[in-house]
Amino acid sequence: MDTRSDLFVDAQTLRARLRQQRLVAAFGAEALRNADFDDLLQEAARVASEGLGVELAKVLEYIPREDALLIRAGVGWRDGTVSVVKLGADTASPAGFALKTGEPVISNHLAGEARFRTPQIIAEHGVRRAVNVIVQGESDGPPFGVLEADSRDEAETFSPDDIAFLQALANTLGLAADRERDRLARDLLMREIHHRVKNSLQIAQTVLLLQAKAAGAEAAKEPLEEAARRILSIAAVHERLYAGPEVGRVDLRLYLSGLVEDLTASAGATEAGRSISLEVAPDADGATCDADRATTIGLVATELVTNALKYGAGEVIVRLVLSDNETKLIVEDEGAGPSADFDPRASRGLGMRLLTGLLRGGGLEVDRKEASSRTRFVAIMPVVAGSSDGSF
Incomplete structure (x- = not known):
């Protein structure tokens, strides 16, 4: 009888360990897919809870300047706990001891625990036992924090095998934390670079505008003002690149909206009684692109809007339309437009030559609406191969 019972327990334990191994393997695959780091933290807490069969688990991030541990992700905790509650990181707390020593901590009877104090949030949730392991990657920096599993059930106990499972999970999370640190460091560097480039371009624009004002002849002033407007559009790209949530990606609606505002102010539209508006097709709303495409x-938008203000009339409308294989930027005004035989590719004007070069692989068309005085310039840009999900 006892032998059969022992065999049953051993088989049950083996199944539990195999399930834990599968969970760690699946979590590792998720981490390798470059998943969102916040989602990965939450998944680590969920896997810890499932693998150990406990109600509560959490990922604690170490905040060095405060010497505290922030509950960054978790399962089973009441609302207002995750991303809000902080615990002490000193060695008098179980999580703090694991963090500072690198040694795992098992507390199977928190009520009678003499080694550590019980954090208030643990007591409030009726936790009777807990296990903590350090989350440490391969970098030389401070550890990311601690992975902890908690249970209200004191009948069971955490074992060294449970520590092995939790530590394997924490090690994978530590490598993902290293990768996230590297990404944030690169983002910070790129934001600084884009900020400095934008400032340099604004200085160049200011110099050109000052030279334009000092130029005596109108023929000399106009090219300088056009060059300043072109520099302004490039500076706007760099501002959007470091100001956005994702460095190196530009939200097209926000970017074009800001550019329209800049052109309205700098191209003299208001003084001339003209207006510039932006319309983004529903399919294009939320689309992003990289720095080169932006x-x-x-x-292209700057050239076409400037052209409409210079040669067209009335309201200027900028439209962005995306399809599966191309991007269209349409600039429309109320003027009669160029002559019927006008060919942008044959034009000797600097603006049209610049547009032809920029739109290589696509093209520029003049769409004259029948029975209407409105004229549309349609810039066509092929979508970059391999793009999807509203980005190109």
Whole structure:
């Protein structure tokens, strides 16, 4: 009888360990897919809870300047706990001891625990036992924090095998934390670079505008003002690149909206009684693009809007339309437009030559609406191969 019972327990334990191994393997695959780091933290807490069969688990992030541990992700905790509650990181707390010593901590009877104090949040949730392991990657920096599993059930106990499972999970999370630190460091560097480039371009624009004002002849002033407007559009790209939530990606609606505001102010539209508005097709709302494409779109928009203000009439409308294989930037005004035989590719004007070069692989068309005085310039840009999900 006892032998059969022992065999049953051993088989049950083996199944539990195999399930834990599968959970760690699946979590590792998720981490390798470059999942969102916040989602990965939450998944680590969920896997810890499932693998150990406990109601509560959490990921604690170490905040060095406060010497505290922030509950960054978790399962089973009441609302207002995650991303709000902090615990002490000193060695008098179980999590703090694991963090500072690198040694795992098992507390199977918190009520009678003489080694550590019980954090208030643990007591409030009726936790009777807990296990903590350090989350440490391969970098030389401070550890990311602690992975902890908690249970209200004191009948069971955490074992060294449970520590092995939790530590394997924490080690994978530590490597993901290293990768996240590297990404944030690169983002910070890129934000600084884009900020400095934008400032340099604004200085160049100011110099050109000052030279334009000092130029005696109108023929000399106009090219300088056009060059200043083109520099402004490139500076706007860099501002959007470091100001956005994702460095190196530009939200097209926000970017074009800001560019329209800049052009309204700098191209003299208000003084001339003209207005510039932006319309983004529903399919294009929320679309993003990389820095190179944003620069192209910005320059194309600047050239076409400037052309409409210079040669057209009335309201200027900028439209962005996306399809599966191309991006269209349409600039429309109320003027009669160029002559019927006008060919942008044959034009000797600097603006049209610049547009032809920028739109290589696509093209520029003049769409004259029948029975209407409105004229539309349609810039066509092919979508970059391999793009999807509203980005290109």
